[in-house]
Amino acid sequence: MDKLAEFRHGLEETWHSLGEGWRQLRDRASEALTRFTPVNRSRSSPEDTSSPPALAANWGLLAGDLYEDGEQIVVRLEVPGMVKEDLELEVREDVLLIRGEKRVEQERGNGRYRVRQCTFGSFRRSFQLPAPVIAEKARAKCSNGVLRIELPKEARARGRRIEVRSG
Known part of the structure; x- marks a missing residue:
């Protein structure tokens, strides 16, 4: 027993x-689970296979990090296969909105897909910002499949050191 x-x-x-x-x-x-909406574009010819097949995944992960220090908030988002022209950024009050479109990349030839896990289409991600930022001074860079956004904090959000004096 x-x-x-x-x-x-x-x-x-x-x-x-x-x-x-x-x-x-x-x-x-x-938070990283993101819905991709297929983009409907009219095909120019029967050979044009630029739109994803019906069995393509509609949900995918866009992993991201948000880092805060005394001066700024940094958001990093993994966007493999995308370039700056595919992305649109906006700050609305205390939320960073990221919209974009991941385009279909298909192999050409006589074969056929057996596994289709990559996601394609338009998407939208948002990050709740932990402090007020100066959106006009934000900088963004997309390199090697990583989008990096630097958002300077407003002066009132940075805090201020107060010296304690005697007497």
Whole structure:
């Protein structure tokens, strides 16, 4: 009976560990989970395969980081295969909006896809900004599939050191 109890205990611990792992993955990825809406463009010829096949994924992950220091807020977003012309940025009050379009990249030839996990189409991501920023002085750069946005904080959001004097 002791062996059965040990087995049950080990199974319960394994099940709990798996459940906790899935919860952590869900929590971490929930903001990165992004809906891609297919862009409807009329085809110029029957050979034009620029639009994604019906079985292409409509949801994908656009992982991002938000970093804050005393002077600025930095947002990094992974946007593989995209260039600056594919992206549009806007600050509305305390939210950074990122819109874009990931275009279809298909292999040409006689083969056919067996697995289709890449997402294509237009998307929208938003980041809640932890402090007021000066949107007019923001800078953005897209390089090697990473979009980096630097948003200088407003002076009132930076804080101010107060010297304590005696007497």
